[in-house]
Amino acid sequence: MLKIDGLVLTVADPDTGQETEILHGSTLALAQGEALGLVGESGSGKSMTLKCILGIEPAGARVEGSIALDGTDLLTASGEQLRRIRANDLALIAQNPHGALNPVLTVGRFLIEGMSDARSLDRGEAQRRAAALLAEVGIEDTDRVLRSYPHQLSGGMLQRVVIAGAISGEPKLLLADEPTTALDVTTQAEVVAILDEKRREHGLSMIFVTHDLDLAAAVCDRLAVMKDGAILEIGTPDEIRDQPKTDYTRALMAARPMLYPEGGSGGTPEPDGTVSAEEAGA
Numbered sequence: 001m002l003k004i005d006g007l008v009l010t011v012a013d014p015d016t017g018q019e020t021e022i023l024h025g026s027t028l029a030l031a032q033g034e035a036l037g038l039v040g041e042s043g044s045g046k047s048m049t050l051k052c053i054l055g056i057e058p059a060g061a062r063v064e065g066s067i068a069l070d071g072t073d074l075l076t077a078s079g080e081q082l083r084r085i086r087a088n089d090l091a092l093i094a095q096n097p098h099g100a101l102n103p104v105l106t107v108g109r110f111l112i113e114g115m116s117d118a119r120s121l122d123r124g125e126a127q128r129r130a131a132a133l134l135a136e137v138g139i140e141d142t143d144r145v146l147r148s149y150p151h152q153l154s155g156g157m158l159q160r161v162v163i164a165g166a167i168s169g170e171p172k173l174l175l176a177d178e179p180t181t182a183l184d185v186t187t188q189a190e191v192v193a194i195l196d197e198k199r200r201e202h203g204l205s206m207i208f209v210t211h212d213l214d215l216a217a218a219v220c221d222r223l224a225v226m227k228d229g230a231i232l233e234i235g236t237p238d239e240i241r242d243q244p245k246t247d248y249t250r251a252l253m254a255a256r257p258m259l260y261p262e263g264g265s266g267g268t269p270e271p272d273g274t275v276s277a278e279e280a281g282a
C-alpha cells in the first residue's frame with residue numbers, strides 16, 4: 001500500500017544557500033496491515049522520512065524519488081489530492097500529544113470535529129461516539145475526560161486521546177513518531193500496548209519511528225535500520241536479531257541488553273539510549 005522509491009531529501013541553508021543531502025535514496029515498501037519500525041540513532045533521518053510522507057519537510061527542501069500510497073505518488077499529486085489524502089488516509093501520532101490538540105477545545109470537541117460525518121450527527125450521538133472512542137483506548141471516566149481541556153490531562157491520557165482520534169478515521173497509514181518518548185516509563189508500556197492492540201484490531205498499516213530497537217521489535221512486523229540518512233538493512237525482528245548485517249545494528253541491540261543478551265560486541269548507549277557511531281564501529 002505504501003511504496004517509497006529512491007527518496008532523496010535535500011535542504012538548503014537559508015543564509016548561505018548551501019545544500020545538504022539528508023536522505024540518500026531510501027527505498028521501502030509496506031503491505032496493507034503491516035507495521036514497519038524505522039529504527040536508528042538520533043539524526044539518522046527517521047523523522048525526516050515521515051515528514052516527506054506527510055509533505056511537511058522543511059521550507060526550501062527538495063524531495064526526489066517517489067512515495068506512492070495505493071498508487072498515488074504523493075510527490076506529484078495535486079494540492080486537492082494531497083489535502084484529501086492527509087485528511088482521510090494518513091494519521092500522525094507525534095512525540096508530544098499536546099501539539100496534536102487545540103488547547104482551547106475540550107477533548108470531546110477534538111474527537112467530534114475529527115469525525116468525518118460530524119456535521120450530520122446530533123449532539124447526543126456525537127457525544128456517545130466520542131465516549132466509545134475513549135473507552136476503546138482504555139479510558140474509564142469518559143465523561144470527565146470528554147469535558148477536559150488538554151492541560152487538565154496527563155501526557156499518557158492525552159496520547160490515548162490522540163490514538164483514539166487517529167484510529168477513528170480508519171486511516172490507511174498510521175505514522176507514529178516516537179509516540180511514547182515523552183511519557184513516563186510505566187505509561188509508555190501501556191500506551192504502546194494500546195496502540196499495538198488497536199492498530200491490529202483495525203488492520204491499519206503503521207510506520208513506527210523509534211531509536212529503541214527492542215520496542216520496535218515488539219510491535220512491528222519488520223524493521224528498517226537507519227543511519228546517516230540511509231537504510232542499512234530491512235528484515236523481520238528475528239532476522240535483524242539473529243543475523244544483523246552491520247555493526248551499527250549490533251550496537252543498537254547491545255544498547256538494550258535485557259532482551260538481546262547476545263547482542264554483539266560494541267556500543268555503549270548514550271543516556272538517551274542512542275549509540276554513538278564510533279562505538280557502533282561504523
Ligand SMILES: Nc1ncnc2c1ncn2[C@@H]1O[C@H](COP(=O)(O)OP(=O)(O)OP(=O)(O)O)[C@@H](O)[C@H]1O
Pocket residue numbers: 011022040041042043044045046047048049058211
Ligand atoms: N529543519 C531542518 N533543516 C535542515 N536539516 C535538518 C532539519 N531538521 C533536521 N535536520 C537534519 O536532518 C537529519 C535527520 O534528522 P531527523 O530529525 O530525521 O533524525 P531522527 O532520526 O528522526 O532523529 P531523532 O531521533 O533525534 O528525532 C539530521 O542530520 C538533522 O540535523
